[in-house]
Amino acid sequence: MYQTVSIFEGGGYLQTKGQETRNHILKESRRLFTLQGFNNTSISEIIAATGVKKGNLYYHFSSKEELGLAVLLDVRHEFLGVLERSMVGSSAVERILHSCNSIMALMEETDFVGGCLFGNTALEMIDLSSSFGQVVRDVFSHWINLIEQEIRRDIGDEGNGKNLSPETLAIAVVAILEGGIMLSRLYQNKKSLDACIRSIEGLVGS
């Protein structure tokens, strides 16, 4: 049920009713956008899902675009936090695989329904919205840079024995993962993403 006031146990502060409404709209919109896409989600559906009145919704977000951007920024913050915390292990391969498995766990939580909001957004509307595109590009650049640094720390600037530079490997790792998430979502199983993560081990570890 929708509560009007709550105490965030983690943060230990009292949310105002306005803040809570805003967060509630963000959470439900994120669920709908991830599940069925941004373009395919109407403001009416968001109103129905949140129980928030139309005027109140527009008080917090002046347009569907503004709401979409706020959702992306919210998920970006969360995802980059997960990424940085997930780089655990004694070698680049271990840290990258640990990180991949953390992402796999996130996907499994929702049975691969929805997939990666950034990948979906990238493919759904990158040619349409420059502000959305900027956020999605930022996320992928940050992710690729993080993996590139990990690889560089372990195997140096030269890359692996296959003449693949740390940057090339990092781009490939992110591409395999995104492709794997897409295939796992398509077939509704973990087999594809699993195969992709094992291939990342083969690629980066070689």
Add this chain to the structure above:
Amino acid sequence: MYQTVSIFEGGGYLQTKGQETRNHILKESRRLFTLQGFNNTSISEIIAATGVKKGNLYYHFSSKEELGLAVLLDVRHEFLGVLERSMVGSSAVERILHSCNSIMALMEETDFVGGCLFGNTALEMIDLSSSFGQVVRDVFSHWINLIEQEIRRDIGDEGNGKNLSPETLAIAVVAILEGGIMLSRLYQNKKSLDACIRSIEGLVGS
């Protein structure tokens, strides 16, 4: 301009006006769906782009879903043809890379605007439409099987030295390509897809 009658030089047969209208609608809808997504393209836009009257459009396709499905089936036919013709070379790695480069060339023709219609469709609406999902799953299964057979022909059932089976490698190849197409579209450059194709060489050739 929209011509009412034309002779297909390749096929050498005269199209009826009805067939030509149908093909014209398919071609324009495909362009719009690829560029801006299925959900984000309205019937009104298709009518404006084709110059076909609403009643005539509905005579050929009873709904936007039916039109979307016809576009996917059309592109499937074309794409599987490109795939099979592109497997040229004296080893699995050569054939797979030649095929990847053919796909890269297709993407470059449009400056990476639009990307892969199957990938876009997979991410945009796989959780929504079962008939669309079936076509997209068919295309990816066919693609993965084709690459798997190539790898099996060259390196046998055991896979490569990294304990990656032909099926695992084939899934990874398709995932890297799809992820690479997504990243190249996102950044509007060929660098990402290029890095991905070089990584495929490192992965399958190892």
